[in-house]
Amino acid sequence: MEQVTALFARIAGAGTLSPQLLLWLGALTMALIMALVMAACAIVFTWAERKVAGFIQSRYGPMRVGRWHGIAQPIADMLKILQKEDIIPADADRKFFILAPFVLFIGSLMAWAAIPFAPGFVAADLDMGLLYIFAASSLVTIGILMSGWASNNKWSLYGAARGAAQIVSYEIPLALAVVPVVLYAGSLNMTDIVVAQQGGIWKWFALRNPFLFVSFLIYFLASIAEVNRTPFDLPETESELVAGYHTEYSGMRFAFFFLAEYANLFLVSCIATAVFLGGWGHPVPGLNFAPALVFLAKAVLLVLAQIWIRWTLPRLRVDQLMHVCWKVMIPLALVCLAGSGVWMLAFVRFA
Amino acid sequence: MSRKLLERLQQEFGTAILRTADQHGDAVIWVAPKDATVVLRHLRDREQCELLLDVAGVDYPERAKRFEVNYLLRSLARAHRVRVKIDVAEGEAVESATPLWRCADWHEREVFDLLGVPFRGHPDLRRILCHHEFEGHALRKDYPIEQGQPCVSTEKLFGDHEIEQASRRSEGVAAAGDESGLPSDLLTVNIGPSHPATHGALRVEVLLDGETVVRARSEIGYLHRCFEKEAEDHTWHEVMPYTDRLNYCSALLNNAIWAHSVEKLLGVQITPRCRAIRVIVSELARLTDHLVCLAANLVDIGALTNYWYLYNVREGIYQIFDKLCGSRLTTNYARIGGMSHDLYPGFAEETLFHLGRLDEAIRDVTGLVARNRIFLDRTVGVGAISREEALSWGYTGPCLRATGLAYDVRRFAPYFGYEEYDFDIPVGEHGDTYDRIMVRFEEMKQSARIIRQALRKLPEGPVNIDDPRVILPPKESVYGSIEGMMNQFKLIYEGIQVPAGEAYGFGEGGNGELGFFCVSNGTGRPWRVKVRPPCFPIFSSYSRLIEGGMIPDAIAILGSLNIIAGELDR
C-alpha cells in the first residue's frame, strides 16, 4: 500500500496530490490488483488443477486451446461461460438468489486486503489482521446458505446445510490452530507475524515447536474443509447432491462461485504461508530475492498439495466429517494450544 | 437327479401334482393355482430351493387356461433346478409367493404388468416396467407390437398417507432419542431418473429426515423397450443384437449365453474351439463389467482418480473387442452354433498385454483404497445384507458371493467347459459394500487366470458346428450353388427351425446369473423369451438396503450393486 501510494505521489510529483486522494487511489489500485489476483487464481489454478489431475490420472488434460498444453483453456472457458444463458428458477427467491454470489465473491475479496505479500505490500495492514481475515472469509458461509436456500431446490438445500455446518465447524479448529502462533508473535497484525519469523527456517512458526507443527497440520486440513475440497467436498458432491448449493446457477452467476472457490483455495494457502511458513522469508542466507515471489511460491506449493490430496483421497461422509472436526481436531487443537503455552514458558527465553 | 426329486414330490403331494417332466435336467411340475403355495413352500423348506430365480409368464391364447406362470427355483446345496408351472385362465389369480421369497414381489409385478395375471395376496400389485398409465398388457399375443402409447405423467411413489405415517414415526423416534423433540419436516426427494449417481435412468423416491433416508421406493422401467416382445417378432438369430443392449457393459456375455440357451433347446453341441473362444470373450466381458462397476462405484465415493486407472484397462479391452467384433459396445459376436468368425491373428498377444495392464491397475487401485481409512469408513458395514436375506431377495453373482456364499454358475453347472479351468470363487464375509467391491477385484484376477489358461490351450479346429440347419453356408456356396443360396435364404428369412419345447439356459453374467427361458413352438421365431436379468431382483432390495442409512450411503450402495438399466428394464 505504501509503495503504491508512493508511486502515485512520485508520478504526480510530490505535493501536487492531496494525501487523502493518494490514499483513495492507492486503495483502489490495491483492490484492482487483488481482484486481478483472484481472477488469476481462477485462471491459473483451474488449468493447474486439470493438468495435475491429468498427470495423476495418466492422461493429458486440456491440450488444444492455446497450442501449448491447453494453456488458454481457462480463457476459453471464461468466454464460454460469458455466453451462457442466465436462468433463475421460477420458484426461487430472486433477491437472495442474485445476492448470494456477490456475498461470496466480496467476502473472498475482502479477506485479500490483509494478506502481506511482501514488506509493505499489503492493502490494509490491520492491527487485528488475522481476526479480520477469518471474519471476512466467514461471509462465504452466508453466501452458501443464501444460494442454497434461495434456489428452492432440495439438492441445493442439502448442499447449503452441509456447507454451512461444515464451514462453521471447521472454523473452530482453524481459529484455535493459529492461537499458538499469536502466542509467539504477540500480535494479530499479519505483517508483524511474518516479520517475527524472519531469520532462517527454524524461525518459521510451523517449526518452532512440535505443538506448532501439529497446529499447522490442523490448520492445513481444516482449511481444505473450509474451501470445500475433496475429501471434504460434501457441500457440492456431484455424485450425491448433483452440484450442491449452486445446482441452479448458470452462466456468470455460477462463475462467481467458481471464482470464489479458487480464490479461497489460494487465500487459505496464503494465510498458511504468512502464519506458519515464514511469509516472504526464505532459508537461503544472504540472498535478497523478490519477497513477493518467495511468498507466492510457498502458497502455490500449498495449493498443489491440496490439488494432490483432492485427486488421491475418497470423500468422507457427512457424519464422519463432523466426527473428525469435533472429536479429533478440536481436542487436538486445544492440546496444541496448551502445549505451546507450556513450551514457551519452559524453553523460550524472551528478551 | 431331477427324477428322484420328482418321485419324492409325487409321493408327498399325490394328485396335487398334475404332471411332471424332466427337461434338460430341469424338474418341471404342473400344479393347480390353489396348490401352488403349498408346493412352493415345500420346495423351499424341504428341498432347500432357497433361490427363486424368476417368475416367467407365457401366453397361449388358444388354450382354455390361457396363461402359464413358471416359478424357476434353484437349490444351491442339492443342485436342484425346478420349474413349477401353474396354468391360469384369464382373470384367474395365482397365489402370491411373496411370503416365501422377497424377490417374488417384483417378479410377480412384472408378470402382472406384461401379461395381466393377478396375484392374490401380493402387497403391492402395480405395473413395474410399463408406465402406470399404460393400457393393456404388452406381452399378450393379441397386443399389437406396433402399438405404442405415449405416457408422460410422473407417478407419486408415496401417498400422502404414507408420508404422514413415516413422518409421525420419525418424529416419535426423534422425540425418544433427542430431548429437544423438535419435529423436522420429511423431505420427499427424487433421486433419479437423471441423477449423476444412478448411472442410467432409474428413480428412487426417498423420504428424508435431515440426511437420513426414512423410507425409499424405487421405480424402474425408464429404459423399457419390451425386449421380450421384440424377441417374439424376430428369428432366433435376429435376437442376438438385441441381447447386446441388455447389460451393455458386458454384451459378449449376453451374446454367449443367448446362443447357449438356444443351443440347449436345439440340442446341438458346439465345437471345442468355439467353447474356448466363448470362455475367453465371456471373461473379457466380465472384466469390462467389473471395471465399469468398480470405477463408477469409486467415483461415487469420491475417489475419482481410480476411475482412469480402471478405465484405461477397459479401453484396452474395448480395442480388442473393436478388432474382434467391429464394435466396442454392441458386439453381436456369438452365433447360434458357433461364433460370427474366428479370433483375429495376434489376439492372444494383445489380450495378454492388456491382462498385464489389468494386474497393474488392480495393484494401483487396491493400493489406493483397500486400506484407506476414509474408504473403509465409507464402505465397511454399509449396506450389509445377510446370506439368508440375500438369497430371499434373489441375489446371485458378486453381490451374493460378498455375503460368503460361493455360488457361481461356472462351478455350479459348468457350461462352455468351465470345469476344465482352474479358478477360485472369491467370497466376502459380511455382504457389505466393501465386500462387494473387493469380491469384484478378486474376480477380475480369477477371470484373468481363466483367460490365460484358455489362451494357452486354445484348441484348433472349426469354430462353427457343421450343420446347415443352424449355421449359414460359406459365401462361396451361397454365390456358387443353388443349394447354398436356398439354405442361406431359408435361414435368413425363416430362421433356424427350433424344435418345439422349453429350455432355461443360464450362465454367470457380469453381476449374477443371467438366464434366458426360451419357449419354441417349432418355428423360426421364439414363442416366448424371458430374460432373467441378475440386477432386477438385486435392485428390488435397494430400498431395504438404504432405509435407515444416509444419502451418501445410498449412493455408495447403489454403485456396489452394479445396476445396469438396460438389463433391469429390458
Added chain:
Amino acid sequence: MIPACPLAAVSTGMHADFATVLIFILFGVFFGLLALGIARLLRPHNPHPEKLVTYECGELPQGSAWVRFNVRFYLIALFFIVFDVEVIFLYPWAVVFRQLAAAPGLGLLALLEMLLFLAILVVGLAYVWAKGDLDWVKSLTARPAGEEVAGE
C-alpha cells in the same frame, strides 16, 4: 522509499485501513456488476417455462424445499457460536502472553488462567460429546433397518 510527508502518518492510521476495506467492498460490487453486464451483452435469451422449473433429477419437484430442516443442523450452529465466541476470548490473551511471559512469575499465572479457561471449554465439549449431540445423525440410527419390510 516512503516520502517524508504527512501521508505516512495518515496512511498507517486505522481509519485509512478500514477505508481500504470499504473500497474493496465497493470494488467487489462494481466488479460483479461489470461482469454480469458484459455477460448480459453476450449471452442468449431464449426463455421457456420448462427452463425455469427447479431441477429435481428430471421429475417435477414434489413440494417445496423450504421446510423445517432437521434439528441437528441447528444444534451444530449453536455449538459453533458458543465455541467461536470462546476462541475469540483466547486471542487477546494470546496477544499479551508474550509480554507476560517475559515478566517473572506473571507468565505462569497467565498460563494457568488460560488453562482454567480451556478446562471449562473442554468440560462443555465433553458434555455435548457425552450427550451424543456432536453426532450428525442421532435420531434414526438405532432403528434396525428394514424392519417394516419384513413379514408384512
